[in-house]
Amino acid sequence: MAAIVAAVIGCVVVCAGLVGALFTGGGAGASAGCAPPPEANPSTSASAPAVVLAPPAGGFPAIGSWDAEQVAAAAGIVGVGVRMGLPPRGWIIAVATAMQESSLRNLPGGDRDSVGLFQQRPSQGWGTREQLSDPVYAATKFYAKLLEIPGWQDMALTDAAQAVQRSATPQAYAKFETDADTLVGALTGLTGALAACLSNIGPQGWTQPVHGPLVSGFRTHERPGHNGVDIAVPKGTAVHAAASGTVTVMTCNASTADGAAYSCDIDGSADIRGCGWYVDITHPGAIVTRYCHLLVHPAVQVGQHVLAGQVIGISGSSGNSSGPHLHFEVHHGDPVDPMPFMAAHGAALQ
Secondary structure (H helix, E strand, C coil): CHHHHHHHHHHHHHHHHHHHHHHCCCCCCCCCEEECCCCCCCCCCCCCCCCEEECCCCCCCCECCECHHHHHHHHHHHHHHHHCCCCHHHHHHHHHHHHHHHCCCCCCCCCCCCECCCCECHHHCCCCHHHHCCHHHHHHHHHHHHHCCCCHHHCCHHHHHHHHHCCCCCCHHHHHHHHHHHHHHHHHCCCHHHHHHCCCCCCCCECCCCCCCEEECCCCCCCCCCCCEEECCCCCCEEECCECEEEEEEEEEEECCCCCECCCCCCCECCCEEEEEEEEEEECCCEEEEEEEECCCCCCCCCCEECCCCEEEEEECCCECCCCEEEEEEEECEEECHHHHHHHCCCCCC
């Protein structure tokens, strides 16, 4: 068991370090990083503090034809998207939109009463002129509107942008998709080594937490109180966040039948109660995913923002468990069956 833990924790540490470079800032030569928000739940409030992509020493460099000021503006837009829990596709749509609307500059004016990075208009209900001059507020309002568009993740970029902006030139956003993708990749490092730490993310920003056969279903006749599904995987399998969000629970939950505390660092059994080592992640839309029976202390902490596909721990058999597996739950207020939910979100469980 020690060898399994050492080998898999090595992967977790490497991936956590790469993700840390994105979310907390790296050392010399690291990609730009960002500090996670202090609140435990993702927010779409325009007044909530934004995640800030920290510039490298000496400030943001020019990237391609985009100067340092424009790159800094793109970093701010991405930071808001991270704080709000949008997948990278959303960041790219937002950056491309601002490229078209303002050339990534916080303009004091524009056509009619348009203002700011996204050239939003007070007369159209986006906010006051002062509010729209704040890049964090403007980006938050853009993302909030994008999230209201059904199926935006599956749209062409220019169609998704137009659904938000309602521009007189609806196809104009398309020409900036490549540049936006390049800028977001350069700012976040979501290529190369970090990409290897993330599982295959679907177009809606969801992915399977593990790959394995289903061995127990949701609220079956035999187990009507089973509020999730059990997926059989070998002990020590990397467990991935099913979508971007914020860790709201990370704890050991195990006890004997008489209520005495039981360690989560050893295998449980059918006689032990509780989820063992487990993690809850809260996602936009008040959706919560739960990951139970982890082998050792999870690789995340409460309040930490995680990316879809990020390694959050390794599978085990802690708590009420008769063998290695991942117990996976989805809650939308009440527990919902993860099988149809994940299939509907482009990440069908195997």
